[in-house]
Amino acid sequence: MLTAQVQEEIVPYGELLAQEAVPAALISMRDIWRTYQMGEEQVHALRGVSFDVQKGEYVAIIGPSGSGKSTLMNIIGCLDTPTRGRYWINGKLVSEMDDDELARIRNKEVGFVFQTFNLLPRATALHNVELPLIYAGVPAAERRERAKRALMAVDLADRMMHKPNELSGGQRQRVAIARALVNHPSILLADEPTGALDTATSREIMNLFERLHEEGNTIIIVTHEPDIAARAHRIISIRDGRIEKDERVK
Amino acid sequence: MNVYETIKVALSAIWAHKLRSFLTLLGMIIGVTAVVVIVALIQGFNAYVDEKIANIGAKSYSIYRFDFFKDFRDTDTLAAAQRRNPELTLEDYEYLRARLQLTEQLGARVAPTNSQVKRGTQTLDSVPVWGTTPNIVEIEKTDIADGRYFTEGENEVAARVCFIGADIAEKLFPYEPAVGGEIYIRGIPFRVVGVQARYGYVFGRPPVDSSITIPIRTYIRTFGPPVRNRWLYFIGKAVSDELFNDAVEEARAALRLRRGLRADEEDNFGIVTPDVIMGARDRIFGPIFIVAIAVPSIALVVGGIVIMNIMLVSVTERTKEIGIRKAVGARRRDILKQFLVEAVTLSAIGGAIGVLLAWLLSQIVSLYVFQTRLSLLAISIAIFVSGGIGVMAGIFPAWRAARLDPIESLRAD
Numbered sequence A: 001m002l003t004a005q006v007q008e009e010i011v012p013y014g015e016l017l018a019q020e021a022v023p024a025a026l027i028s029m030r031d032i033w034r035t036y037q038m039g040e041e042q043v044h045a046l047r048g049v050s051f052d053v054q055k056g057e058y059v060a061i062i063g064p065s066g067s068g069k070s071t072l073m074n075i076i077g078c079l080d081t082p083t084r085g086r087y088w089i090n091g092k093l094v095s096e097m098d099d100d101e102l103a104r105i106r107n108k109e110v111g112f113v114f115q116t117f118n119l120l121p122r123a124t125a126l127h128n129v130e131l132p133l134i135y136a137g138v139p140a141a142e143r144r145e146r147a148k149r150a151l152m153a154v155d156l157a158d159r160m161m162h163k164p165n166e167l168s169g170g171q172r173q174r175v176a177i178a179r180a181l182v183n184h185p186s187i188l189l190a191d192e193p194t195g196a197l198d199t200a201t202s203r204e205i206m207n208l209f210e211r212l213h214e215e216g217n218t219i220i221i222v223t224h225e226p227d228i229a230a231r232a233h234r235i236i237s238i239r240d241g242r243i244e245k246d247e248r249v250k
Numbered sequence B: 001m002n003v004y005e006t007i008k009v010a011l012s013a014i015w016a017h018k019l020r021s022f023l024t025l026l027g028m029i030i031g032v033t034a035v036v037v038i039v040a041l042i043q044g045f046n047a048y049v050d051e052k053i054a055n056i057g058a059k060s061y062s063i064y065r066f067d068f069f070k071d072f073r074d075t076d077t078l079a080a081a082q083r084r085n086p087e088l089t090l091e092d093y094e095y096l097r098a099r100l101q102l103t104e105q106l107g108a109r110v111a112p113t114n115s116q117v118k119r120g121t122q123t124l125d126s127v128p129v130w131g132t133t134p135n136i137v138e139i140e141k142t143d144i145a146d147g148r149y150f151t152e153g154e155n156e157v158a159a160r161v162c163f164i165g166a167d168i169a170e171k172l173f174p175y176e177p178a179v180g181g182e183i184y185i186r187g188i189p190f191r192v193v194g195v196q197a198r199y200g201y202v203f204g205r206p207p208v209d210s211s212i213t214i215p216i217r218t219y220i221r222t223f224g225p226p227v228r229n230r231w232l233y234f235i236g237k238a239v240s241d242e243l244f245n246d247a248v249e250e251a252r253a254a255l256r257l258r259r260g261l262r263a264d265e266e267d268n269f270g271i272v273t274p275d276v277i278m279g280a281r282d283r284i285f286g287p288i289f290i291v292a293i294a295v296p297s298i299a300l301v302v303g304g305i306v307i308m309n310i311m312l313v314s315v316t317e318r319t320k321e322i323g324i325r326k327a328v329g330a331r332r333r334d335i336l337k338q339f340l341v342e343a344v345t346l347s348a349i350g351g352a353i354g355v356l357l358a359w360l361l362s363q364i365v366s367l368y369v370f371q372t373r374l375s376l377l378a379i380s381i382a383i384f385v386s387g388g389i390g391v392m393a394g395i396f397p398a399w400r401a402a403r404l405d406p407i408e409s410l411r412a413d
């Protein structure tokens, strides 16, 4: 047994912490803070969030508006960087990665579905879905094939050459989901994916997520609608930037 | 992505943003076309003038009463010159002609007297009628379309013969050959012995095609002695091109000697050589050329500003696009490469169209006015400047947006 003092002499402290804590989970967050500087004032969107997500889980994050859900999702999706804290994905410490490595993670490890779709307005559905494959260096022919298959998987085989403004909201969101899935990510993230859709379409999209989960995808979904959250296997409640409750429901 | 695909993506982006691309192209085309056309015009014009000046008579010099460049500066210098410089006389001419060793031929010409010219019912008013010595035809290498120049013999006897310009021949003899015909100058009958080849219009030269030339002795007998308005000047041709400058100096020295000028006194006459004329052309047209260069430069700047504006206006839209691309895995260098290739492609297309348009315009000018010359330097500068502006304006916002966290770019709208 080594004392803490001796340990410090053998291994540098930061490296030790990292080694010690490398978790086996798919996603692992430890004491994540996100602080926005608003002029003089500091807004703490996240105040020390810690949790793990295992492979194959279907997690819903709920909480009132402004509680920090989107901030958390953006950090999980590597679209934003935490002000403080450590974050691992597949055992790799994301919070210390450089720009290129983060781009690789966004490309290969996570698929992100936004409330407002975020599709390229002047590109066809097919091209939008191809996008992650372009940056993954997939050759054109294979890219096209895979994008087509992804669109077929979301029942959009007949809309491939349509541009976003020629599609309904539900169809746009399905294009976005196809784009998120086309590169076979480890995890699918969706930030209020039905927030801009009517009830019927919302149900359709939620059914799609359920199916994707059954096919083995790991999913984290943000919502403030209880009945949507109820379909997940685990619900994390957030309030004022902290986890209030984290419960398994199935 | 390989180069081919990158360019394909760039082209589809250009096609997707038609209005923006069109305006950017317009800016580029305006700049490039203006610069290339105007430089082509200037260079063509210069070459044209050089050629015409060379035609005036390779290596001939002229002796005038005044030094045009010094004495005509203002009314004071002119008044002083009028007091100081005696008129050139036929005696001066005979004196020089007898003595100059390095001048193969020395000719004389009297300033024109405007006269009414008639043939049958045709009347031409104010036709300039010149008097020359017959050897002018050799000195100035006058091109003859029909007939001949008058001879020394005809000059000796002050024969009433004339050598006429192409326009005069056309107007007075529309249906038959002019040579051999008779025309009336101030009511006096003259026989046409020759017609000059069409000369065209040249800056700084009298309109040759619509003038008439008669032997100098005939002129004096018809209009009066060569004084005042009928001023005289001499044209000399050196024995060889190598000795041209020496011939000029010999003539200068001879006339100074005849006029008894001391070494410290200035010439009281003027000698014009082709070098002087070309120098004058540059002095006269230099400022015009500068203006002509300034205009396309402004066009280039305006084009550049158009390009820059269009590129910057689209920043928000493109910031969002960059956010989306980064969100799905584009690296910073992927973004930069895409925008760089897009801007370069757009600039290349604009430059190509601009050059093509410039080429077309200069072909038209060449066909109808004078031969223009496309300048590779002008093309390079024009493309480099407006292309440079296009590329800078195209990638600077991209570079800024590419540095942001994707979520920040996604927030733009």
Ligand SMILES: Nc1ncnc2c1ncn2[C@@H]1O[C@H](COP(=O)(O)OP(=O)(O)O)[C@@H](O)[C@H]1O
Residues within 6 Å of the ligand: A036, A037, A038, A043, A044, A045, A063, A064, A065, A066, A067, A068, A069, A070, A071, A072
């Ligand atoms: N870019 C930003 N600048 C400043 N404050 C922000 C920014 N984004 C979010 N916030 C603040 O952080 C808190 C959490 O926001 P968010 O994560 O969007 O909440 P939710 O998605 O749960 O509605 C809010 O108080 C919000 O005002």
Ligand SMILES: [Mg+2]
Residues within 6 Å of the ligand: A069, A070, A071
């Ligand atoms: Mg939100």
